[in-house]
Amino acid sequence: MIRVFGHYISRVFLVLGLVEVVVLGLSLAAGYYIRVGTGVEQFFASDGTIVVLALGYALITTLAMIALGLYQRGLPWGAGFIVRLLMALGISTFATTLLFYLIPNVTLGRAVIGLTLLFSLVGILSVRSLFLRFAGSDVFQHRVVVLGTGRHAALVRELEDPSQQFRVVSYVNLGDVEERIPRQRQAVLDGRLLEFMAAHDADEIVVAVDDRRRRLPVDDILDCKMSGISVLDLSSFFEQHGSFVNIEIVQPSWFIFSTGFSARPLVAAAKRGLDLAGASALLLVGLPAMVLVALAILIECGGRGSVLFHQRRVGLQGRTFLLHKFRSMREDAEADGIARWAQLGDSRVTRVGKFIRKTRLDEMPQLFNVLRGEMSLVGPRPERPEFVAELSQRLRFYDERHRVKPGLTGWAQLNYQYGSSIDDSKRKLEYDLYYVKNCSLFLDLVILLETVEVVLWGKGAR
Numbered sequence: 001m002i003r004v005f006g007h008y009i010s011r012v013f014l015v016l017g018l019v020e021v022v023v024l025g026l027s028l029a030a031g032y033y034i035r036v037g038t039g040v041e042q043f044f045a046s047d048g049t050i051v052v053l054a055l056g057y058a059l060i061t062t063l064a065m066i067a068l069g070l071y072q073r074g075l076p077w078g079a080g081f082i083v084r085l086l087m088a089l090g091i092s093t094f095a096t097t098l099l100f101y102l103i104p105n106v107t108l109g110r111a112v113i114g115l116t117l118l119f120s121l122v123g124i125l126s127v128r129s130l131f132l133r134f135a136g137s138d139v140f141q142h143r144v145v146v147l148g149t150g151r152h153a154a155l156v157r158e159l160e161d162p163s164q165q166f167r168v169v170s171y172v173n174l175g176d177v178e179e180r181i182p183r184q185r186q187a188v189l190d191g192r193l194l195e196f197m198a199a200h201d202a203d204e205i206v207v208a209v210d211d212r213r214r215r216l217p218v219d220d221i222l223d224c225k226m227s228g229i230s231v232l233d234l235s236s237f238f239e240q241h242g243s244f245v246n247i248e249i250v251q252p253s254w255f256i257f258s259t260g261f262s263a264r265p266l267v268a269a270a271k272r273g274l275d276l277a278g279a280s281a282l283l284l285v286g287l288p289a290m291v292l293v294a295l296a297i298l299i300e301c302g303g304r305g306s307v308l309f310h311q312r313r314v315g316l317q318g319r320t321f322l323l324h325k326f327r328s329m330r331e332d333a334e335a336d337g338i339a340r341w342a343q344l345g346d347s348r349v350t351r352v353g354k355f356i357r358k359t360r361l362d363e364m365p366q367l368f369n370v371l372r373g374e375m376s377l378v379g380p381r382p383e384r385p386e387f388v389a390e391l392s393q394r395l396r397f398y399d400e401r402h403r404v405k406p407g408l409t410g411w412a413q414l415n416y417q418y419g420s421s422i423d424d425s426k427r428k429l430e431y432d433l434y435y436v437k438n439c440s441l442f443l444d445l446v447i448l449l450e451t452v453e454v455v456l457w458g459k460g461a462r
Contacts, residue, residue, distance in 0.1 A: 150176030328353030379407025
C-alpha cells in the first residue's frame with residue numbers, strides 16, 4: 001500500500017492502472033495508425049496532437065473505469081465486468097470525440113473510433129486476465145507477521161481474505177493470556193525477529209499483543225524497523241489495509257500522535273470550490289429529473305401532500321441545520337413523534353419513494369444545502385439529533401465525525417450498507433473516522449467517482 005494525499009492505495013492496483021493507461025493510449029494510436037496510414041515520424045510530429053488525444057482518451061477512460069467500480073478489490077469478472085467496461089468505453093469515446101473537435105488538424109473518423117474501441121476492449125481484457133491469474137499470488141501481497149495470538153490477533157484474522165493485498169504468514173506467540181489463533185498457524189520466536197522475518201520472506205510486522213507490557217521484543221522490533229521492514233500497530237494496520245478505524249481497539253493517543261486530522265486552509269478552499277461547482281452543475285443537469293420527481297409525488301398523493309421533506313440534522317461542530325429531501329414516505333410516517341430508522345422493505349415508503357430512494361433522486365434537494373455551505377458533496381451522512389444523542393452515548397468517538405461538514409455521499413456509504421441499527425452505525429462510524437482523518441481533495445474525487453457506481457447499481461438503498 002502507498003499513501004497518496006492521506007489515502008492508502010494498493011501498489012498492485014496503481015501499477016495495473018498505469019499499465020492500462022498505456023494500453024488505452026496505444027489503442028487509439030494503433031487505430032489512427034492503421035486507418036490513416038501515417039508513419040511513426042508523422043505520428044510523433046512536433047505539434048503532438050495525436051499524442052495529446054491518445055493521452056486524453058486513456059485518462060478519461062481510466063476515470064470512467066474508476067467511476068464504474070473496475071479498480072476495487074474483489075474485481076467483478078464475466079458478463080458484469082464486460083458490461084461495465086463497455087459503459088466506460090462508451091463514456092470515454094463520447095468525451096474523446098468532444099475533445100477531438102477542440103484539436104485542429106486531426107482526422108478522427110468512425111473507423112478510427114471503432115478500431116480504438118476494439119483494441120481497448122481486447123487490451124483491457126487481456127491485461128485483466130493476466131492480473132486475475134496472478135493477483136492471488138504472493139507477488140501481489142504483503143507478507144505479514146503478526147506479533148500476538150490473542151483477541152487483537154484474532155481481529156487481524158477476521159480481516160484476512162484472498163481479495164486483500166496482504167497475507168499473514170505467521171502469528172508469533174508472545175504469551176497472550178487468551179489464545180484465539182489455531183495452533184497450526186502459530187510460531188514461537190526462538191531467535192532474532194529479523195532472522196525470523198527473512199526466513200518467512202516477510203516485509204511487514206503488525207504488533208497485535210493484548211498487553212504490550214508482556215514480553216514485547218522492543219529491541220528486535222527496532223532492529224527490524226531500522227532494517228527497512230514496515231512496523232504497524234493494530235490501529236494503523238486496520239486503517240491501511242481495511243480503510244477504516246477500528247474503534248474497539250483504538251486509543252485516544254493514536255488520534256493525537258498519528259498523522260491526519262490536519263486543518264489546511266487551501267484544501268478547505270479547494271473543497272468548497274468543488275462543492276459550489278459540483279452542486280451547480282448537478283442542479284443544472286438534474287433540473288428536468290427534479291421536476292419529474294416532483295410531479296410524480298404530486299400525482300401519487302393526489303395533490304394533497306407535500307413534495308419536499310424538511311428535517312433537522314446535525315452538521316459541522318454539532319450545529320443543526322434543516323436538511324431538504326424529496327418526500328419518499330407517507331405524510332404520517334412518524335405521526336406518533338418517535339424517530340425511527342428506515343428498515344429494509346419499510347412499509348412507510350411510497351411507490352414513488354422506492355424508486356427515488358433506489359436511484360438517490362430523493363437526495364437532489366440537498367444540493368441547496370451544499371450551496372448554502374451547510375453540507376459538502378463528500379462527508380459523513382448527517383444524522384438526526386435524536387439518533388446523535390443516543391449514538392454519542394453508546395459509541396466511542398462518535399462526535400468526532402462532526403469535525404467535517406456532512407456530505408451527500410461519503411466513504412461509509414461506499415463501503416457499508418444503509419445503517420438501521422446501533423451495530424450498523426458503529427461500522428459506518430469506523431469508515432467515517434477514516435475519512436475525517438484522511439480528508440483531502442484527492443479522496444473526495446475518488447469517492448465522487450465511485451459514487452457513480454453506487455447510483456447506477458442502486459447499492460445500499462432502502
